[in-house]
Amino acid sequence: MYKRVIIKLSGESLAGVNNKFDDEIISDLARQFKNILQKQIQIGIVVGGGNFWRGRTANPRMDKVKADQIGMLATVMNALYLSDAFNQHDIKNKIMTPFVVGTMTKQFSKESALKNMNSGNVLIFGGGIGHPFFSTDTITALRAAELEADCILYAKNVDGIYDSDPKLNPSAKKYKKISYQKIIQDNLSAIDISAMNLSREIPSIVFALQHKNSIETAVLDNEKIFEFGTLVSNNIEEEFYA
Numbered sequence: 001m002y003k004r005v006i007i008k009l010s011g012e013s014l015a016g017v018n019n020k021f022d023d024e025i026i027s028d029l030a031r032q033f034k035n036i037l038q039k040q041i042q043i044g045i046v047v048g049g050g051n052f053w054r055g056r057t058a059n060p061r062m063d064k065v066k067a068d069q070i071g072m073l074a075t076v077m078n079a080l081y082l083s084d085a086f087n088q089h090d091i092k093n094k095i096m097t098p099f100v101v102g103t104m105t106k107q108f109s110k111e112s113a114l115k116n117m118n119s120g121n122v123l124i125f126g127g128g129i130g131h132p133f134f135s136t137d138t139i140t141a142l143r144a145a146e147l148e149a150d151c152i153l154y155a156k157n158v159d160g161i162y163d164s165d166p167k168l169n170p171s172a173k174k175y176k177k178i179s180y181q182k183i184i185q186d187n188l189s190a191i192d193i194s195a196m197n198l199s200r201e202i203p204s205i206v207f208a209l210q211h212k213n214s215i216e217t218a219v220l221d222n223e224k225i226f227e228f229g230t231l232v233s234n235n236i237e238e239e240f241y242a
Contacts, residue, residue, distance in 0.1 A: 001039065001041070001220070002041055002150040002151050002219060003041065003042060003150055004041070004042040004043075004044070004117065004147065004148070004149045004150055005036075005041060005042070005043060005044070005149055005150060005151050005152070005153055005219055006044040006045075006046065006140055006143050006144040006147065006149045006151075006152050006153070007043065007044070007045050007046070007140075007152075007153040007155065007215065008045075008046045008048070008136060008137060008140040008152070008153065008154045008155060009029075009045055009046070009047050009048065009082075009155055009209075010048040010050055010136075010155065010156070010157075010209075011047065011048040011049045011050035011051035011052060011074065011075070011078050012048070012050045012051055012157070013025070013029075013048075013155060013209050014026055014029075014047075014051055014078060014081070014082070015051035020051050020052060021051070021081055023085070026081075026082065026085045027085065027089070029085075029215065030085050030086055030088075030089040030091060031089070032213060032214075032215045032216040033045075033086070033091060033122060033215070034089055034090075034091055035216050036215070036216060036219050036220065037091065037120070037122070039220065041219060042117040042118070043117075043122045043123070044113070044117065044122070044123040044124075044125060044143055044144075044147060044149070045082070045122065045123065045124050045125065046125045046136055046139055046140040046143060047075050047078045047079050047082060047124060047125070047126060047136075048075060048078070048136045049071050049072070049073075049074025049075040049077070049078055049136075050074075051074075051078070052074035052077060052078070053067075053070050053071050053074040054071075055067050055068070055071060064132060064133070065132045067132075068128075068132035068133065069132065071128070072126075072127045072128045072130070073127075075126045075127055075128055075136065076095075076097060076101055076104075076105065076126040076127050078126065079095045079097075079105070079124045079125070079126030079127075080095065080104065080126075082124055083095050083124055086122060086124075091122055092119075092120055092121045092122065093121055093122040093123070093124055094106055094116050094121045094122075094123055094124070095123075095124045095125075095126055096108040096112075096113060096123055096124070096125055096126070097125070097126050097127035097130075098127050098128070098129060098130030099127055099130050101126075101127070105126065105127075108125070110146050110147065113143075113146075113147055114147060117147070125139065125143055129142065134194070135192045135194075135195065137154065137191055137192035137194075137195040138192050138194045138195045138198065140152060140154070140195060141192075141194075141195035141196070141198040141199035141202075142195075142198055144198075144199055144202050145198050145199060145201075145202065149202060150202070150203075151202065151203050151204065151205065151219075152199055152202055152203070152204040152205070153204070153205050153207070153215065153218050153219065154190075154191060154204060154205065154206045154207070155207065155208075155209035155214065155215065156190075156206055156207065156208065156209065157208065157209070157210070158190075158206075158208060159174070159207065159208035159211070159228040159229060160174045160175060160176075160206055160207065160208070160228070160229045160230035160241070161174070161175045161178055161183065161188055161190040161206050161230040161232070162174050162175070162188070163175065163186070163188070163240075165189075173240045173241070174230065174240065174241040175230045175238060175239065175240055175241065176226050176230065176231070176239045176240060176241040177230065177231045177232075177233070177236050177237070177238060177239045178230060178231075178232055178236070178238050178239075179232070179233065179234060179235060179236045179237075179238065180196045180199075180200050180232060180233070180234055181234075182238055183196060183232065184196060190206050190230075190232075191204065191206065191232070196232075200234050201234060203231065203232065203233040203234075204231075204232040204233070205218050205225055205229050205230070205231055205232070206229055206230050206232060207225060207228055207229025207230070208228045208229065211227075211228040214228065214229075226241065
């Protein structure tokens with residue numbers, strides 16, 4: 001069983017059809033996290049901001065740095081909302097950002113993060129890496145490496161990694177297991193390449209968030225995860241899902 005995991009949640013995963021947030025979805029996420037905590041597993045969550053902002057989609061002429069900075073602030077808003085939802089479910093938590101956000105968050109340091117995790121706090125990482133041009137996949141891998149996590153969980157809208165885009169190729173085959181080297185070699189756009197380079201020594205699971213109890217299963221049941229996810233690890237023999 002894992003001791004410490006870092007989980008990537010997209011901003012879209014928190015959103016409803018017509019709203020920035022879906023409280024039913026968020027409440028279910030909180031329930032799953034609470035069950036994981038009861039197993040004495042430490043949790044860090046990197047939250048995205050896509051329910052508020054998607055880069056330069058609002059204006060393609062916008063300066064990339066400014067677009068990314070708005071995105072960072074969007075992730076902080078999501079972190080605040082998620083924190084309040086956790087409070088409602090009696091889940092101790094702290095928000096950490098790479099830059100100061102008044103009194104609303106704590107500035108990240110490895111020492112403070114580990115102290116909080118060892119005290120049973122769920123850490124919610126907002127603000128990305130604090131610099132433009134880096135994805136939230138990258139900050140997920142960076143925090144996992146810094147905090148010596150046992151596994152990285154990428155909650156996606158797709159149920160694992162395929163040998164080609166399943167939206168374009170109905171015959172695409174899903175991997176049950178795959179190495180980081182194979183993903184980079186075949187240019188499979190499942191995880192940001194810079195994230196993979198940071199986390200080659202840490203196993204990752206790419207899975208479909210919408211699957212029932214997906215996060216809880218990904219953390220606690222290594223066999224069932226293959227039903228809706230793919231294990232990524234270093235020096236692993238590739239295997240397709242049967």
